[in-house]
Amino acid sequence: MMHWLTSTNHKSIGILYILTTFFFFIVAGILSLLIRLQLAHPDNTVLTPHAYNEVFTLHGTAMIFLVVAPFAFGLANYLVPLQIGAPDMAFPRLNLLSVMLFIISGFTIFAGVFAQGGAAAAGWTGYAPLSEWQIGTGAGQDLWIIGLILNAMATIMVAINFVTTILLYRAPGMTMWRMPIFTWEILATALLILMAFPSLTAVLFELLLSRHYCAHFFDPQYGGDPILYQHLFWFFGHPEVYVMILPYFGVITEVVSVFSGKPVFGYVGLVLSAFAIAGLSMGVWAHHMFTTGVVANGFFSGMSFLIAVPTGVKFWNWIGTMWRGNIRLTTSMLFAVGFLLNFLVGGVTGVMVASPPIDYHAEDTYFIVSHFHYTLGGGSLFAIFAAVYFWFPKMFGTRLNETLGKLNFWLMFVGFNLTFFPMYFMGIEGMPRRVFTYPAIADLPWLNLLASAGAGIMALAAIVFVVNVIVSKLAQEPAADDPWDAFTLEWGTSSPPPEFNFHALPPIRSERPVWDLHHPELAQQR
Amino acid sequence: MKTFVGLFASSALFGASISIIYWFSSREYAGTLLLGFMFCGLSFAAGYARVAERHADLAGDDPQRRHSETAGEDVGIVSKESAWPTALAFSILIFFIGLVWSDFLLIAGLVAMLLCLWRLGAESARVGHRTVLTQDGPNEVE
Numbered sequence: 001m002m003h004w005l006t007s008t009n010h011k012s013i014g015i016l017y018i019l020t021t022f023f024f025f026i027v028a029g030i031l032s033l034l035i036r037l038q039l040a041h042p043d044n045t046v047l048t049p050h051a052y053n054e055v056f057t058l059h060g061t062a063m064i065f066l067v068v069a070p071f072a073f074g075l076a077n078y079l080v081p082l083q084i085g086a087p088d089m090a091f092p093r094l095n096l097l098s099v100m101l102f103i104i105s106g107f108t109i110f111a112g113v114f115a116q117g118g119a120a121a122a123g124w125t126g127y128a129p130l131s132e133w134q135i136g137t138g139a140g141q142d143l144w145i146i147g148l149i150l151n152a153m154a155t156i157m158v159a160i161n162f163v164t165t166i167l168l169y170r171a172p173g174m175t176m177w178r179m180p181i182f183t184w185e186i187l188a189t190a191l192l193i194l195m196a197f198p199s200l201t202a203v204l205f206e207l208l209l210s211r212h213y214c215a216h217f218f219d220p221q222y223g224g225d226p227i228l229y230q231h232l233f234w235f236f237g238h239p240e241v242y243v244m245i246l247p248y249f250g251v252i253t254e255v256v257s258v259f260s261g262k263p264v265f266g267y268v269g270l271v272l273s274a275f276a277i278a279g280l281s282m283g284v285w286a287h288h289m290f291t292t293g294v295v296a297n298g299f300f301s302g303m304s305f306l307i308a309v310p311t312g313v314k315f316w317n318w319i320g321t322m323w324r325g326n327i328r329l330t331t332s333m334l335f336a337v338g339f340l341l342n343f344l345v346g347g348v349t350g351v352m353v354a355s356p357p358i359d360y361h362a363e364d365t366y367f368i369v370s371h372f373h374y375t376l377g378g379g380s381l382f383a384i385f386a387a388v389y390f391w392f393p394k395m396f397g398t399r400l401n402e403t404l405g406k407l408n409f410w411l412m413f414v415g416f417n418l419t420f421f422p423m424y425f426m427g428i429e430g431m432p433r434r435v436f437t438y439p440a441i442a443d444l445p446w447l448n449l450l451a452s453a454g455a456g457i458m459a460l461a462a463i464v465f466v467v468n469v470i471v472s473k474l475a476q477e478p479a480a481d482d483p484w485d486a487f488t489l490e491w492g493t494s495s496p497p498p499e500f501n502f503h504a505l506p507p508i509r510s511e512r513p514v515w516d517l518h519h520p521e522l523a524q525q526r
Numbered sequence: 527m528k529t530f531v532g533l534f535a536s537s538a539l540f541g542a543s544i545s546i547i548y549w550f551s552s553r554e555y556a557g558t559l560l561l562g563f564m565f566c567g568l569s570f571a572a573g574y575a576r577v578a579e580r581h582a583d584l585a586g587d588d589p590q591r592r593h594s595e596t597a598g599e600d601v602g603i604v605s606k607e608s609a610w611p612t613a614l615a616f617s618i619l620i621f622f623i624g625l626v627w628s629d630f631l632l633i634a635g636l637v638a639m640l641l642c643l644w645r646l647g648a649e650s651a652r653v654g655h656r657t658v659l660t661q662d663g664p665n666e667v668e
Contacts, residue, residue: 006607084586092605093646100615108619146622153618167530170586172593176529191537195564212626231556279537282564283544286557296552303544499606505593 005100008092010077011497013099015395017074020103021067027110028062029462031055033455036419040452042440052436053121054140058110060124061144064244065151066106068380072247073102073158075387076186078395080162082490083180085171085508087500090164094157101154109147112140120144123434125237128218128229132210145208152201159193162186171489173508180488180511181257181270185250188274189243195282196239203232227294234285242281244376246274248383249314252336255386256318258486259333260325263512266317273310273317280307290356291363297356304354311347315340330484331405335386338413342378346371349424364434367427373420385412385465392472393479397495401475404468411461418454422447487512527575527582534572541565608649614642 004016034055038046047055077095081088089095112119117138122131126148131141166187170179179187207229209215216222218229249270257264264270283303286295318340327333349371353359362368385408393399429442438444482491490497492506492514506517516523545561548554585591621635 003607005612006609008605008608008611093608093611093649096608097611097615100612101618104615104619142626146619146626149622150615150619168584168586170584172585172591172595173589174586175589176587178589195567198563199560208626228556231554231560235557235560275533275537279540282541283548283561296548296554299548299551507592509589 006096008088008096009499010081010089010092010095011395013089013095014074014076014078016099017070017077017102020099020106021071021074024062024066024106026462028059028067029459031059031062033459035059036452036455038436039438039448041449042445043437047436049436050118050121053123053434054113054119056434057120057123057144058113061109061120061148062106063376064124064240065148066102066109068244068376068384069155069240070102071384072186072189072244073098073155075251075391076162076182076189076247077158079391079490080165080183080186081169082493082497082501083183083488084166084169084174085489085502085505086165086169089161090169091161095161098154098157098161101150101157105147105151105154107147108143108150112143115139115143125233126207127233128207128210128226131207132218132229142208142211145204145211149201149204149208152197152204155193156197156201159190159197162190163194166190171505171508174489177268177271178508178511178513180250181253181264181267181274182247182250182488184271185246185253185274188278189246192239192243192246192278192281196236196243199232200236200240203229203236206232227289227292230289230292231286234288235282238285238288239278239281241372241375242277244380246277248339248380248387249274251383251387251390252318252339253321254486254488255332255336255390256321258390258484259328259330259336260322261328261485262321262325263487264317265320265323266313267511269313270317273313276310276313277307280310287354287359290359301354301356305351308347308351308354315344330389331400331402331409332386332389334406334409335382335389335412338409339379339382339386342374342382342416345421346374346376346379350375362427364432365427366423366431366433369433370420370423370427373423377420378416382412382416385409390484391490393483394490394495394497396473397479398472398475398477399479399483400472401468404464404471408461408464408468411457411464415454415457415459415461419451419458420454422450422454426451482514482518485515485518487515489513492517527579527584527587531572531575534568534575538565538568538572541568605649608646610642610646610649614639614646617642 004012007013034047035052038044038052077089077099080086109120115138117140119140120126120131120143122141126141126144131145166179166183170176206215206217210217210219210224216224218224218226220226253264253270280303284300284307287300287304289295290297290300329337349367353362353368353371389400389405426444426447429444429447431438431444438448479495481493481495483495484491488511489506489508493502506513510516510523512523541561541564545558545565548561549558552558585595617635617638619635620631621639624630624632624635
């Protein structure tokens with residue numbers, strides 16, 4: 001226990017991040033099952049209206065701030081120093097502070113469940129004046145605000161660490177243009193965090209001051225402006241979407257490339273598209289505010305459409321990497337292919353709602369719920385599983401069982417699509433989000449039942465994953481240092497790596513140093 | 527370092543462009559100011575890298591550099607363990623809880639934060655485990 005509380009080694013911190021995110025993933029998953037149980041039938045009474053508000057608020061907050069984004073920080077903590085040949089992160093103690101603040105933030109947010117008045121219930125966006133008024137939102141909302149401030153601080157610190165490490169701690173010969181795509185994506189993500197998260201911290205402080213020090217930032221009666229909250233929140237909120245997806249673009253690139261047996265197709269294009277996405281994402285925040293009627297819809301719509309271009313470049317590169325490759329359909333590769341299919345659906349519907357006339361119809365309906373779950377659930381979550389199956393041997397020295405892994409994938413893929421695809425049709429039929437029940441009209445009852453059944457299958461997939469981890473750890477089948485015939489530097493050290501990562505670094509003369517080392521005859525031909 | 531400067535400079539240019547376009551298409555203050563801050567931050571990073579680090583000779587920037595050529599280079603203290611970051615994290619929590627509910631906790635949190643920062647500073651100043659690059663890779667020396 002003391003080791004986890006005091007170790008500043010990046011690998012321990014990375015694993016601590018990952019284990020914590022997995023804990024909150026289970027909690028958020030249980031909350032989502034409660035939501036689906038409540039919505040399985042019209043006029044259900046599993047949850048009271050207020051409890052439903054608390055449950056969806058905590059589910060959204062946990063998945064965004066405590067699972068999807070921080071899993072990437074954990075993975076990057078573990079991998080980035082290894083991929084660039086560094087002994088550790090640039091600021092190891094800042095790194096420990098970041099992970100501790102992150103863990104504390106999670107428990108602070110959930111401590112609201114035990115507070116008078118219950119947990120936060122104003123949605124993961126915590127819109128003011130709903131979250132500003134103390135009436136109806138008790139200490140739980142304060143704990144939510146404090147938790148998120150701590151979370152934002154932790155995230156900014158970890159971003160500073162990533163930027164410094166990547167820029168200054170690269171091994172001899174590891175030029176920036178030889179860095180693995182995952183490391184590039186983490187650099188783009190870290191810069192995005194540094195630009196976007198201060199805005200979240202500022203707006204949360206304003207909220208806290210408004211609630212306890214009569215600041216009235218968002219109260220029109222005292223000259224405040226509720227739209228200001230939305231501007232500040234979404235200036236963080238939309239880039240946050242890319243903070244939750246860019247690292248996983250990196251994961252998918254590594255997995256697709258290794259299991260296609262080919263170098264990445266269009267390396268430079270992949271790097272530049274990551275920065276194009278990061279830059280453009282800073283200028284699209286108010287597409288979440290089209291229906292307020294007070295933002296420049298044309299500007300934000302145009303910028304949102306533009307993001308589809310670099311994202312399309314990435315898809316082109318992934319398909320190009322697989323094209324005529326020697327494809328191995330391992331569990332990790334299956335999850336990567338699942339990511340491509342799901343993210344495509346989420347991306348295309350994202351382009352649809354970037355158009356204000358469609359957004360006016362779809363806003364605050366289940367169409368939007370489905371869209372963002374396809375990008376962050378079908379996208380990021382599938383990439384998380386791809387990453388776990390890919391790097392588990394490196395982290396723990398044992399491979400996960402492939403048969404159970406494939407069962408895990410198929411259950412997850414079927415369950416996910418069964419849950420979220422019907423939601424597009426619910427949205428088109430006008431079912432509003434964040435409402436605890438619905439009338440038995442049109443196709444809503446059977447579509448909801450289908451979605452709830454899908455959620456059950458996803459829960460089964462999660463159980464299979466846990467069983468796989470336990471079975472594989474008990475079996476202790478040792479993994480080779482490079483079990484996948486992979487490319488990047490982390491596969492050039494032992495599994496798990498030694499304290500300072502490498503006993504001996506291989507020469508770095510391309511973006512695939514380990515592959516060059518293991519295939520010198522082919523490396524010389526290039 | 528050239529890539530680093532180019533990256534930040536082009537991002538700053540992008541930030542400047544969209545803040546101007548945004549202002550003329552919306553006349554809205556909050557967003558323009560936020561985009562302006564983004565431009566300033568990125569410009570500062572690019573400028574700092576260009577001016578302050580112009581003589582930097584990073585081993586990672588040289589495509590032909592070998593590990594043996596950097597042997598003996600001291601890369602500083604790579605901390606192995608410390609209890610103070612964890613203590614600092616809890617102090618920050620106490621500070622924020624105090625900010626909302628209790629003046630006593632507010633002051634206690636602040637004092638604890640200062641104490642932790644002081645100890646962290648003292649820890650940094652101590653010459654302890656340093657990491658030195660050898661022909662094979664980084665190794666720790668006492």
